[in-house]
Amino acid sequence: MASPDYVGPTAVRVAVLPARVVYLIADGSETGFRRAVQEACTRWGGMTEPIVPVKPGGGFEPWFGQVTSLARVDAAVNVDAPSEDASGAAAELGMDLISLADIDNFGLSSFSVHPSVTGPAHQEGYIPYTIPPEGAALWEVVGAGDLTAEHLETMPIGSLEVGRRPTSDQIARAQLNGSTLIERTCTQFGENWASGGPAHGPALVWVTEPGSFWDCVYFWNLRVLRPLRLANVPMLIIPPGVVQAWLNFPNQFARVLERPDEFAPDVVLRSDSTSVPEAVLDETASLLELERYTENPRIGHRWPAPMRRAPFTYLVNLDPRSWLTFERSYGQLTDVDVQLFRGKTAVRFSSPVTFRGEGKALVRISGAALEGLPRRGAVANLIQPESVWRDNALQLNSLAVNDYYFELHIPELPEVTNALLGEATTRHQLSVKGKPGMAWLDRTDISPLLEPRVFSAIRELTTPRIRRLTRELQKLRSEGAVDEDIAQIAARWGGRMERSYKSVEQLEYVPKEIGARVLERLCDIGWAERGLRLICGLCGLHSFVPLQDTSKRAICPGCGSFGEYEKSSTLTVYYRLNSYLDLLSDQGVLPHLITIATLKSTGRSSHFLPGIDAWFSDGTQGEADVFGVRDGQILSGEVKTSASEFTHEQIVHDVDLSSRFGADLHIMAATDAISEERQEDARRECETRGLGLIVLQQEDLLPGG
Numbered sequence: 001m002a003s004p005d006y007v008g009p010t011a012v013r014v015a016v017l018p019a020r021v022v023y024l025i026a027d028g029s030e031t032g033f034r035r036a037v038q039e040a041c042t043r044w045g046g047m048t049e050p051i052v053p054v055k056p057g058g059g060f061e062p063w064f065g066q067v068t069s070l071a072r073v074d075a076a077v078n079v080d081a082p083s084e085d086a087s088g089a090a091a092e093l094g095m096d097l098i099s100l101a102d103i104d105n106f107g108l109s110s111f112s113v114h115p116s117v118t119g120p121a122h123q124e125g126y127i128p129y130t131i132p133p134e135g136a137a138l139w140e141v142v143g144a145g146d147l148t149a150e151h152l153e154t155m156p157i158g159s160l161e162v163g164r165r166p167t168s169d170q171i172a173r174a175q176l177n178g179s180t181l182i183e184r185t186c187t188q189f190g191e192n193w194a195s196g197g198p199a200h201g202p203a204l205v206w207v208t209e210p211g212s213f214w215d216c217v218y219f220w221n222l223r224v225l226r227p228l229r230l231a232n233v234p235m236l237i238i239p240p241g242v243v244q245a246w247l248n249f250p251n252q253f254a255r256v257l258e259r260p261d262e263f264a265p266d267v268v269l270r271s272d273s274t275s276v277p278e279a280v281l282d283e284t285a286s287l288l289e290l291e292r293y294t295e296n297p298r299i300g301h302r303w304p305a306p307m308r309r310a311p312f313t314y315l316v317n318l319d320p321r322s323w324l325t326f327e328r329s330y331g332q333l334t335d336v337d338v339q340l341f342r343g344k345t346a347v348r349f350s351s352p353v354t355f356r357g358e359g360k361a362l363v364r365i366s367g368a369a370l371e372g373l374p375r376r377g378a379v380a381n382l383i384q385p386e387s388v389w390r391d392n393a394l395q396l397n398s399l400a401v402n403d404y405y406f407e408l409h410i411p412e413l414p415e416v417t418n419a420l421l422g423e424a425t426t427r428h429q430l431s432v433k434g435k436p437g438m439a440w441l442d443r444t445d446i447s448p449l450l451e452p453r454v455f456s457a458i459r460e461l462t463t464p465r466i467r468r469l470t471r472e473l474q475k476l477r478s479e480g481a482v483d484e485d486i487a488q489i490a491a492r493w494g495g496r497m498e499r500s501y502k503s504v505e506q507l508e509y510v511p512k513e514i515g516a517r518v519l520e521r522l523c524d525i526g527w528a529e530r531g532l533r534l535i536c537g538l539c540g541l542h543s544f545v546p547l548q549d550t551s552k553r554a555i556c557p558g559c560g561s562f563g564e565y566e567k568s569s570t571l572t573v574y575y576r577l578n579s580y581l582d583l584l585s586d587q588g589v590l591p592h593l594i595t596i597a598t599l600k601s602t603g604r605s606s607h608f609l610p611g612i613d614a615w616f617s618d619g620t621q622g623e624a625d626v627f628g629v630r631d632g633q634i635l636s637g638e639v640k641t642s643a644s645e646f647t648h649e650q651i652v653h654d655v656d657l658s659s660r661f662g663a664d665l666h667i668m669a670a671t672d673a674i675s676e677e678r679q680e681d682a683r684r685e686c687e688t689r690g691l692g693l694i695v696l697q698q699e700d701l702l703p704g705g
Contacts, residue, residue: 009337020045050220203267336348372604523575598696645670665691674697682695
């Protein structure tokens with residue numbers, strides 16, 4: 001027998017990847033730069049870790065901030081920047097700051113492994129991975145990577161074979177064939193999703209004076225964004241005036257350029273150093289046996305695309321950022337079939353990354369089971385304590401192992417909604433309107449509220465009660481009513497306990513031609529009942545008798561004497577609401593429910609509360625008419641029967657409350673028309689607080705009247 005908690009089969013997608021960092025170095029510090037490169041060479045994915053020079057005061061070039069964002073790194077590491085400057089830069093980047101000494105021991109940065117753990121110890125043919133000799137020129141360190149003497153001494157024998165190459169052409173050739181140590185850090189690592197790119201594009205040859213700090217920094221950070229899996233964009237850093245001494249290098253370079261014909265030119269030569277003018281770039285291109293491209297540059301897609309062949313073309317000083325600045329996420333993927341339960345769901349899979357040693361890694365889980373959940377900390381904690389949302393997936397900190405097993409709790413939306421309120425408030429509860437509204441929502445399909453004239457019919461059948469009596473008396477008083485007017489109201493209301501009922505002919509706001517159909521619809525769904533009107537000749541009481549109770553002789557429910565059912569040429573059928581709907585309508589809950597029905601109708605997965613009271617940590621209190629979740633977003637807002645109640649002050653208060661709740665979207669709803677002026681007020685307030693806005697008015701909530 002199946003478990004009552006069993007939901008069914010589903011599939012999740014899992015990505016395994018390292019945590020990655022941005023290195024903060026003092027402005028212009030070559031020592032810090034070299035040390036950052038050396039550290040990156042000891043980390044899985046280190047080639048994709050930016051290095052950012054920090055200016056006095058904590059600032060940095062905007063481009064480096066963009067690189068850091070696009071690279072999707074997880075933490076900032078201070079290499080040698082002054083501590084206050086590093087703290088300011090990390091805060092600007094929105095990241096935790098870690099010292100270089102703690103990079104492998106504490107915090108998110110420690111969830112990585114040494115490159116030797118993720119791949120073979122050496123290349124085919126037992127060729128060691130290339131690094132330059134000690135004290136090499138800066139361009140060689142950036143091009144191939146480097147290690148400290150301590151790193152080399154402590155590396156276990158056989159874990160990763162590294163060789164120092166003494167000549168510059170060996171460094172250049174290793175960049176072409178992918179045998180550098182820095183390239184090796186990206187084994188079993190690459191982007192798995194991208195937007196706005198990438199595309200196959202021109203190869204980048206960065207020409208720099210051997211020790212140019214800024215040239216090397218710019219090249220390093222451009223290479224951080226190089227596509228690893230979804231496109232092919234070769235990158236190379238070399239000094240000027242040496243290619244002619246590198247035997248057969250142009251031919252080796254040409255083989256790298258044999259790629260699909262989807263772009264032009266084949267190569268861009270670039271330098272940001274004033275010491276390498278355009279004439280030197282042209283000379284380097286000539287030495288590489290390239291021809292100048294004379295048309296407009298292009299990048300696109302063709303299928304099928306022939307291979308580009310020599311002679312290959314080039315241009316100088318094009319900005320390569322245009323084909324590198326695309327959104328991406330990283331990680332090696334695998335798909336896993338899962339049996340979903342309401343309690344604990346087991347997720348077991350073999351790692352898509354083969355690990356050959358110990359370490360830690362990040363695991364990101366996504367899939368249909370997690371869709372529709374807001375990406376908030378409280379929700380992640382429901383699924384797995386200490387997990388977080390990252391790149392639209394649930395991220396778990398884990399050991400680097402070849403077989404994984406997790407137990408996750410996939411919450412349902414009511415639990416999610418409660419957790420979100422718990423995160424935003426110190427206390428919360430359903431409001432006076434929210435309690436009866438929620439009781440009805442829990443057991444009723446409210447979508448018929450959106451059908452033409454249903455709301456109008458309900459309003460007409462609603463029994464007037466004390467609040468409406470109070471409003472009518474107040475209105476009469478303000479209009480200078482006399483005793484006779486008040487007596488008429490009292491006669492109509494006095495002692496009235498029975499629910500209202502009407503015939504089709506008595507409806508004022510539902511067209512007669514559809515009145516019967518609308519009222520019968522209410523009966524079909526159990527929201528109303530049919531009956532006859534009994535008129536007692538003795539006590540004069542008019543009573544509603546449900547149709548199923550009319551098979552016997554008419555008896556007055558008041559005095560018990562025999563009476564008659566009202567008739568003209570035929571019996572007249574009357575309708576009245578069920579008692580609970582009648583109460584909800586009288587208490588003004590239906591506009592909340594219609595708003596919820598409208599919001600639910602435009603989403604795939606949602607849960608709403610029709611009114612909450614909340615208390616916040618600063619001692620303030622607030623009430624929202626609607627709060628809930630739809631398709632992963634948090635919605636909160638105010639519902640009015642009359643749009644005239646939306647004053648500027650009211651709107652400011654409402655939007656502020658939605659912001660306090662952590663909402664993504666603020667709701668402004670009314671069952672009549674909301675003026676453009678008030679809608680603009682709401683738009684401005686929402687924009688100030690970073691909220692989206694949903695305006696729902698009569699044409700949205702009651703399109704059929």
